[in-house]
Amino acid sequence: MAEAGAQAARRRAAEAAAALAADIAAELPDGRAEAAATPTGAAVTVEARGLIAREFGTATKSPRPVIGPAIARLTGAG
Numbered sequence: 001m002a003e004a005g006a007q008a009a010r011r012r013a014a015e016a017a018a019a020l021a022a023d024i025a026a027e028l029p030d031g032r033a034e035a036a037a038t039p040t041g042a043a044v045t046v047e048a049r050g051l052i053a054r055e056f057g058t059a060t061k062s063p064r065p066v067i068g069p070a071i072a073r074l075t076g077a078g
Helices: 002-027 051-056 067-075
Strands: 031-038 041-048
Touching: 002 031, 002 041, 002 067, 041 051
Parallel strands: none
Antiparallel strands: 031 041
């Protein structure tokens, strides 16, 4: 039963990571977001030009975050 529970948890993590990657990719037409399975669940890799400046802003530009809002939507907090 423990193994079945662990497999179910990994499956849910993979589904959540895939949903998060799709949500982020939709907001980053100039970048990419990919979900991948890991030994303990799943991970999302995000790449886009100027992503850090976009997420946090700069001295001259306000932030236009993508990752934080996508995570909030996934968790139901946003």
